[in-house]
Amino acid sequence: MTEEALKDLLYKIADDLLILGHRNSEWTGVGPLLEEDIAFSSMAQDKVGQSLAFYDLLHQLGEQEPDTVAFTRNAEQFHNSQFVELPIGEYDFSLIRHFLYDHADYIRFSMLAECPIEEVAQIARKLKGEIKYHVMHANTWIKQLASANEEAHDRLQNSLNEALPYALGMFEPSKFENAIVEAGVYPGEQAVEDQWKENIAIVLEEAGLNLPKWNTLEPVFGGRYGTHTKHLQPLVEEMSEVFRVDPTADW
Amino acid sequence: MYGGGQVFDSSSVNNELLKDEDPQKLAEFEARIERGEKIEPNDWMPKLYRKQLVRMIEQHGHSEIIGALPEGTWITRAPGFKRKLALMAKVQDEVGHAQLLYGAAETLGKSREQMIEDLITGKSKYSNIFNYPTFTWADSCFISWLVDAGAIVNQLANARGSYGPYCRALDRICAEESFHLKYGHHCVIHLATGTPKQREMMQEAVNRWWAPMMHFFGPSDKMSTHTQILTKWKVKMATNDECRQQFLDMYVPKIWELGLTIPDENLKKNKETGEWEFTEPDWEEFKRVINGDGPCNKERLAVRRTAEERGAWVRRALTAKTKGEEYVAPLA
Numbered sequence A: 001m002t003e004e005a006l007k008d009l010l011y012k013i014a015d016d017l018l019i020l021g022h023r024n025s026e027w028t029g030v031g032p033l034l035e036e037d038i039a040f041s042s043m044a045q046d047k048v049g050q051s052l053a054f055y056d057l058l059h060q061l062g063e064q065e066p067d068t069v070a071f072t073r074n075a076e077q078f079h080n081s082q083f084v085e086l087p088i089g090e091y092d093f094s095l096i097r098h099f100l101y102d103h104a105d106y107i108r109f110s111m112l113a114e115c116p117i118e119e120v121a122q123i124a125r126k127l128k129g130e131i132k133y134h135v136m137h138a139n140t141w142i143k144q145l146a147s148a149n150e151e152a153h154d155r156l157q158n159s160l161n162e163a164l165p166y167a168l169g170m171f172e173p174s175k176f177e178n179a180i181v182e183a184g185v186y187p188g189e190q191a192v193e194d195q196w197k198e199n200i201a202i203v204l205e206e207a208g209l210n211l212p213k214w215n216t217l218e219p220v221f222g223g224r225y226g227t228h229t230k231h232l233q234p235l236v237e238e239m240s241e242v243f244r245v246d247p248t249a250d251w
Numbered sequence B: 001m002y003g004g005g006q007v008f009d010s011s012s013v014n015n016e017l018l019k020d021e022d023p024q025k026l027a028e029f030e031a032r033i034e035r036g037e038k039i040e041p042n043d044w045m046p047k048l049y050r051k052q053l054v055r056m057i058e059q060h061g062h063s064e065i066i067g068a069l070p071e072g073t074w075i076t077r078a079p080g081f082k083r084k085l086a087l088m089a090k091v092q093d094e095v096g097h098a099q100l101l102y103g104a105a106e107t108l109g110k111s112r113e114q115m116i117e118d119l120i121t122g123k124s125k126y127s128n129i130f131n132y133p134t135f136t137w138a139d140s141c142f143i144s145w146l147v148d149a150g151a152i153v154n155q156l157a158n159a160r161g162s163y164g165p166y167c168r169a170l171d172r173i174c175a176e177e178s179f180h181l182k183y184g185h186h187c188v189i190h191l192a193t194g195t196p197k198q199r200e201m202m203q204e205a206v207n208r209w210w211a212p213m214m215h216f217f218g219p220s221d222k223m224s225t226h227t228q229i230l231t232k233w234k235v236k237m238a239t240n241d242e243c244r245q246q247f248l249d250m251y252v253p254k255i256w257e258l259g260l261t262i263p264d265e266n267l268k269k270n271k272e273t274g275e276w277e278f279t280e281p282d283w284e285e286f287k288r289v290i291n292g293d294g295p296c297n298k299e300r301l302a303v304r305r306t307a308e309e310r311g312a313w314v315r316r317a318l319t320a321k322t323k324g325e326e327y328v329a330p331l332a
């Protein structure tokens, strides 16, 4: 496996975390209740902090400084899935996305915790603990809200239906997929996806939410290759608005 | 975050409320406060005391949640990981302060829902300073450093007050505010000692925010009357002028040290009296803004109202879950 393949893997993980953390931070101060406002903000901080851990590792592998990488690229240079760049929508969508995303990340990090590349394994082991809490948070809220009343149930069901094709885009195989699996870095996206389908089905069933047949869904791919929705470029511009005033300045 | 000024307008202190209090209970209550005891939620207290405390703690809570907005809009634009992470944590803390304070006010019998309702209908006030816009990153840095510094001056005073739950909330809040102040100070130092563009941004922010900052502590003591009883009950712990003087004494030298100027030619410390002298703030403007006609009042309340409306289904779902269970006031 080449270093390029490893970097590609690290970039897509880091970009997912940064963009979703950024999105979820948009709830700060306007959450549906103070407790959730605080919880979303705290998880958003974890995500952005986790992305930094991967950009740091990329920097050690010869890539530019984390700030430069995060705050000066254009949308097509990001390798996040389109799923994470979608606007926060209503809280039901953000909650469902949080649920679907964190379940996938938990599996991916559990696998990466066994990675033969020690630097990667170390980060994965550390972050797994944080993500475990995010998963618990999502599960609790999904179950509680979906079973509370019809309004909440329907909102979550609709958001789930809307989110699933994008969520499947998280598992889009990269051009280095085979090399990475063969090198034993981790079992690969197909394995993550299979496990993810099992795990979310259990919670959704308990919550009384309906999972459509997988073969009726068309995954939204492209993000891993730099193809994005119209929502990413404005996000990136907003994120770097101040930084770009003078990228060489110390802020 | 909290400006003390608007809380104690004299019209709110209605001594009529005191007339039918049991004189003996009142005397015992005052003796306890005199001895430095804390009043707890289930203790006897005069109606006027309860009313003033609810008003004060509630407004403080509102100031935290509204105060999250002008800085919150900069989270998505903060330059670099370090600032982004720190600002996220800071604004999260402010929301946490609102939660703590609403909890403390609830111990006096007003529900959080009612408080938020009074906020978004404009019935209840919040710190005037958040009715001004944050045009640039430097404005958010000014708030993090100096508005939080002003809040600490107020809050440290109030933390010595007589109502137990409020004091305990303030102890926690002040500990976090001092981190905010450190963060804000670092941000301002970087701008003030940075590139010409950064210095200009910072100076412009100081120019914009100085007048609201002087208003922050409320009208001059000469203008506010009838607060003796609140002082005696240790509801009000320092006068507006005392807080303002303390703030100027602690922070004007630090601002000047950074090579920034303050847009008031008359600002100087009188060596003989030890007091700061300054151009009298425009109290008409203060009144106009506090009564709803500031640059951002409508926007701030609209954002809050929209947030409440968008989140209403979540709260409805949660109450559907707990239907039949009795409302439990928080332990403070």
Ligand SMILES: [Fe+2]
Pocket (backbone or CB within 6 Å): B001, B002, B067, B094, B147, B148, B151, B180
């Ligand atoms: Fe504050």
Ligand SMILES: [Fe+2]
Pocket (backbone or CB within 6 Å): B001, B064, B093, B094, B097, B173, B177
């Ligand atoms: Fe605060």
Ligand SMILES: [Fe+2]
Pocket (backbone or CB within 6 Å): B001, B094, B148, B176, B177, B180
């Ligand atoms: Fe603060």
